[in-house]
Amino acid sequence: MSYPSKPSAEPCVTTFDEFVRLADYSLMDTLNADPDATGEGDDHRARQVFSGHFVPVTPTPLAEPEYVSHSSTFFKELRLSDDLVFNEQFRQIFSGDISATHEPMRKVGWATGYALSIYGTEYIQQCPFGTGNGYGDGRAISVFEGIINGQRWEMQLKGGGPTPYCRGADGRAVLRSSIREFLAQEYMQALGVPTSRSLTLYVSKSETVTRPWYSQDSHSTDPDILVDNPVAISTRVAPSFLRVGQLELFARRARSNAHPRALEELSMIVAHLIEREYKSEINQNLGFADQLVELAKLFRQRLTSLVANWQRIGYCQGNFNSDNCAAGGFTLDYGPFGFCEIFDPEFQPWIGGGKHFSFFNQPIAAEANYHMFWKAVRPLLAENAEALEPFDQVRRGFAEAMQQQIQKMWAAKLGLTEYHPKLFQGLMQLMTHSAVDYTIFFRELSHIPDDLSALKKSFYVKTSQPLDEQWQSWLESWRDLVMNDGNLAEISANMKQTNPKYTWREWLIVPAYNQAMQGDYTLVKELQEVLSYPYDEQSPEVEEKYYRLKPKAFFNTGGVSHYSCSS
Numbered sequence: 001m002s003y004p005s006k007p008s009a010e011p012c013v014t015t016f017d018e019f020v021r022l023a024d025y026s027l028m029d030t031l032n033a034d035p036d037a038t039g040e041g042d043d044h045r046a047r048q049v050f051s052g053h054f055v056p057v058t059p060t061p062l063a064e065p066e067y068v069s070h071s072s073t074f075f076k077e078l079r080l081s082d083d084l085v086f087n088e089q090f091r092q093i094f095s096g097d098i099s100a101t102h103e104p105m106r107k108v109g110w111a112t113g114y115a116l117s118i119y120g121t122e123y124i125q126q127c128p129f130g131t132g133n134g135y136g137d138g139r140a141i142s143v144f145e146g147i148i149n150g151q152r153w154e155m156q157l158k159g160g161g162p163t164p165y166c167r168g169a170d171g172r173a174v175l176r177s178s179i180r181e182f183l184a185q186e187y188m189q190a191l192g193v194p195t196s197r198s199l200t201l202y203v204s205k206s207e208t209v210t211r212p213w214y215s216q217d218s219h220s221t222d223p224d225i226l227v228d229n230p231v232a233i234s235t236r237v238a239p240s241f242l243r244v245g246q247l248e249l250f251a252r253r254a255r256s257n258a259h260p261r262a263l264e265e266l267s268m269i270v271a272h273l274i275e276r277e278y279k280s281e282i283n284q285n286l287g288f289a290d291q292l293v294e295l296a297k298l299f300r301q302r303l304t305s306l307v308a309n310w311q312r313i314g315y316c317q318g319n320f321n322s323d324n325c326a327a328g329g330f331t332l333d334y335g336p337f338g339f340c341e342i343f344d345p346e347f348q349p350w351i352g353g354g355k356h357f358s359f360f361n362q363p364i365a366a367e368a369n370y371h372m373f374w375k376a377v378r379p380l381l382a383e384n385a386e387a388l389e390p391f392d393q394v395r396r397g398f399a400e401a402m403q404q405q406i407q408k409m410w411a412a413k414l415g416l417t418e419y420h421p422k423l424f425q426g427l428m429q430l431m432t433h434s435a436v437d438y439t440i441f442f443r444e445l446s447h448i449p450d451d452l453s454a455l456k457k458s459f460y461v462k463t464s465q466p467l468d469e470q471w472q473s474w475l476e477s478w479r480d481l482v483m484n485d486g487n488l489a490e491i492s493a494n495m496k497q498t499n500p501k502y503t504w505r506e507w508l509i510v511p512a513y514n515q516a517m518q519g520d521y522t523l524v525k526e527l528q529e530v531l532s533y534p535y536d537e538q539s540p541e542v543e544e545k546y547y548r549l550k551p552k553a554f555f556n557t558g559g560v561s562h563y564s565c566s567s
Contacts, residue, residue: 011075011076011079011080011081011082012079012149013078013079013080013081013084013148014081014083014084015084015087016084016087016089016090019080019084019090020101020102020103020104020105021104022146022147022148023104023105023106023144023145023146024104024145024146024147024152025106025145025146026145026152026272026275026276027053027054027110027142027145027154027240027272027276028054028056028106028110028145030268030272031052031053031054031268031269031272032051032052032053032054032261032265032268033052033053033054033055033056034049034050034051034052034054034055034056034164035051035052036049036050036052037052037055037056037057037164038056039056039108040056040058040108041056041057041058041107041108041109042058043055043056043057043163043164044057044060044161044162044163044164044166044171045162045164045166046128046134046162046164046165046166046167046168047134047164048129048131048133048134049113049133049134049136049164049165050133050258050259051253051258051259051261051262051265052265053112053250053265053268053269053272054110054111054112055110055111055112055113055163055164055165056108056109056110057108057109057110057111057141057163057164058098058099058107058108058109058141059096059097059098059109059141059143059157059160059161059233060096060160060161060162060171061092061095061096061097062095062096062202062203062204062207062231062232062233063204063205063206063207063231064204064205064206064207065091065092065095065096065202065203065204065205065233066202066203066204066205067085067086067091067200067201067202068175068179068182068201068202068203068232068516068521068524069182069200069201069521069524069525069528070082070085070198070199070200070201071182071186071197071198071199071200071528073186073189073190073532074186074189074197074198074199074237075199077149078148078149078153079148079149080148085200088100089101091202093143093144094143094155094157094199094200094202094233094235095202095233096157096160096161096233098143105144109141109142109143109157109160110141110142111136111137111140111141111142111163111164111165112136112137112241112246113133113135113136113137113165113246113249114135114136114137114243114245114246114248114249114323115132115135115245115246115248115249115252115322115323116132116135116245116321116322116323117244117245117248117321117322117323117368117369117372118321118322119356119364119365119368120368120369120371120372122248122252126167127167128167128168132249132252134164134165134167135165135167135249135323136163136164136165136249137163137165138162138163138165138166138167138169138171139158139159139160139161139162139163139166139169139170139171139172139173140156140157140158140160140163140241141156141157141160141161141163142154142155142156142157142241143155143156143157143160151239152239152240152276153237153238153239154237154238154239154240154241155199155235155236155237156235156236156237156238156241157233157234157235158173158178158181158233158234158235158236159171159172159173159174159178159231159232159233159234160233170209172207172209172231173231173232173233173234173567174209174211174229174230174231174232174567175203175229175230175231175232175513175516175517176213176229176513176517176567177335177567178201178203178232178233178234179201179232179509179512179513179516179524180334180509180513181198181234181236181334182198182201182234183198183504183509183512183524183527183528183531184334184337184504185197185198185236185331185334186198186528186531186532187504187531187532187534188315188331190531190532190533190534191309191313191500191534191535192309193306193309193310193313193315193331194302194306194309194329194330194331195330195331195332196236196237196238196241196326196330196331196332197236197237197238198234198235198236198237199234199235199236199237200234200235201232201233201234201235202232202233203230203231203232203516204230204231204232205230207230207231208228208229208230208231209228209229209231210226210227210228210229211226211227211229211567212225212226212227212564213225213226213227213229213559213564214557214558214559214563215558217553217557218557218558218559219556219557219558220558221351221558221562222351222564223558223564224558229517230517238326238328238330238332239276239277239328240273240276240277240327240328241326241332242269242272242273242276242277242326242327242328243322243323243324243325243326243327243332244322244323244325244326244327244369244370244372244373244376245321245322245323245324245325245372246269246323246327247266247269247270247273247327247372247373247376247377248322248372248373248375248376250262250265250266250269250376251266251375251376251377251379253265253266254266254379255379263379263380266376266379266380267288267380270292270295270377270380271288273295273327273328274291274295276328277327277328277329278294278295278298278299278328281294281298282294282295282298288380289380289381289384289386289387290387292377292380292381292387292391293387293390293391293394295377296373296374296377296391296394296395297394298329299327299329299370299373300370300394300397300398300401301329301401302328302329302330303325303329303366303369303370304363304366304398304401304402304404304405305329305405306329306330306331306366307362307363307366307402307405307406308402308405308406308408308409309409310331310362311359311360311362311363311406311409312409312412312413312498313339313500313503314339314340314341314359314438314439314503315331315337315338315339315340316337316338316339316340316347316348316349316357316358316359316362317331317333317337317357317362317365318335318336318337318338318348318349318350318353318357319333319335319336319350319352319353319357319565320357320362320365320366320369321369322368322369322372322373325366325369325373327373335565335567336349336350336352336353336563336564336565337349337350338350338504338506339439339503339504339505339506340359340438341437341438341439341503341505341549341550342435342436342437342438342460342550343431343432343435343436343437343438343441344359344432345358345359345360345428345432346358346359346360346361347359349506349561349562349563350562350563350564350565351562351563351564352564352565363402363403363406366402367398367399367402370395370398371395371398374391374392374394374395377391378391378392407419410424412494412495412498413442413495413498413499414427414445414478414482414495415446415448415482415485415491415492415494415495416481416482416485417485420481423474423477423478423481426474427474427478430467430470430471430474433463433467434459434460434461434463434467434471435459435460435461436455436458436459436460437458437459437460437549437550438503439499439500439501439502439503440457440458440547440548440549441455441458442495442499443496443499443500443501444457444458445495445499446492446495446496446498446499447492448479448482448488448491448492448495449475450475450476450479451472451475452468452471452472452475455471455475457549458549460549460550496535497535500534500535501534501535501536501537501538501547502530502531502533502534502538502542502546502547503534504531505546505550506554506560506561507550507551507554507557507560508527508545508546509527510559510560511523512524512526512527530542530546
């Protein structure tokens with residue numbers, strides 16, 4: 001599920017004062033602050049955090065902030081006036097200066113800790129203290145929580161400066177990665193894939209940071225130069241930013257009796273998750289143990305559906321650790337992500353990701369993250385055998401539930417009412433041998449052609465006659481099944497709402513952020529517009545520019561076909 005607000009023709013929030021009055025801080029009001037924290041939020045150095053659910057911290061303002069863009073679509077859903085982005089106080093807050101606010105908003109934000117697990121294995125060595133007590137929101141600072149148009153939202157600055165979890169880093173995000181996240185979140189929303197959302201994007205006109213990156217036309221695997229980048233702050237929005245890794249952190253503390261209130265703090269964070277993300281779906285009259293069983297079922301449903309959606313649209317979450325897995329079941333953390341162009345089940349854009357986080361391995365990574373969720377919540381049911389059995393049963397059923405979602409997705413992509421294993425396996429082999437463009441192939445297939453020539457515009461290689469004959473045989477078998485299922489025009493229309501025409505192509509994103517670094521945001525806004533309507537037929541000019549194969553010049557090019565996590 002996604003989280004759209006109720007649409008409205010007219011904005012109801014037109015002034016900064018009206019926006020401020022929407023503030024309602026459920027997390028800071030109901031959960032525990034770190035007892036070692038300062039109340040005023042002057043907490044910007046890496047340190048261990050031993051207890052509490054959050055650390056009050058103020059963001060570090062951008063020097064000379066300049067407006068880059070905002071999501072007019074999301075503003076409309078929230079019934080916020082577009083003019084707000086040019087309001088001086090609004091701009092100050094979302095470029096990192098929250099001293100500009102007034103009650104009921106607070107002059108302090110908050111950062112949270114979480115644990116790290118990779119494929120179900122717990123890690124602590126990435127923490128600079130070797131204890132796991134320093135891992136968390138290193139540069140993400142939430143500054144607002146409130147109820148807008150009937151829905152609770154949290155607004156978080158990405159690149160808002162250092163927090164206690166910064167592990168010695170500067171807490172900043174560069175314009176390049178900020179533009180990628182800003183565009184990707186709204187693109188995913190347009191695709192119908194649950195995601196955090198983009199609100200605003202501001203850049204500093206004078207502050208830069210140095211990051212490793214790739215030289216022009218580099219074919220290096222790792223970054224080969226250092227680049228001075230403009231500093232930016234993007235604001236991402238979600239019902240909450242609670243992660244599986246957060247639940248894990250409190251479960252680890254409870255398991256080791258780290259402090260007297262450890263188990264209580266675990267119970268509090270899980271109850272808060274239900275309140276923030278599942279309240280409308282879980283009967284509040286149920287006992288807490290029964291609510292946890294429902295939570296396990298609902299999170300499994302959301303997570304399996306999400307990952308099936310990722311495969312449907314070619315998305316690869318290059319670093320799908322538990323700390324990058326939203327406990328609300330939506331896409332979170334657009335760091336080392338990418339979209340598959342040349343079909344490859346092992347597609348992985350991040351040089352540090354390895355095959356275990358590759359395109360077709362995401363269901364396995366999802367199960368590992370779900371396992372850590374199950375393991376974290378389970379201690380709360382230790383005294384309740386009656387609830388523990390159905391809770392464990394939900395965990396045991398994950399792989400089957402995931403397989404059902406994946407098969408349902410493939411049937412929809414192929415315009416079929418049911419999954420046909422032999423047909424699917426044959427297609428995977430043909431797509432691999434012909435090096436097809438994932439998005440263009442399925443979009444062209446959505447026209448339900450009767451001849452292979454219509455699909456060849458998606459092929460990156462010239463195919464042999466024997467391979468063409470295999471393709472034609474597969475195509476005829478597939479068409480026979482489609483024709484048995486009903487009206488071709490209706491099936492074609494449904495396929496076109498399943499298989500987008502326009503996808504994220506990194507080689508078209510790079511010019512946008514390169515121009516933006518020179519102060520020209522024209523391409524950023526153009527991409528915003530094109531990616532807002534991914535299923536639609538657009539103008540001939542847009543089609544010529546954005547609906548085409550990846551040029552050979554960008555094959556194996558650093559920063560385009562692969563990239564580091566440098567951001």
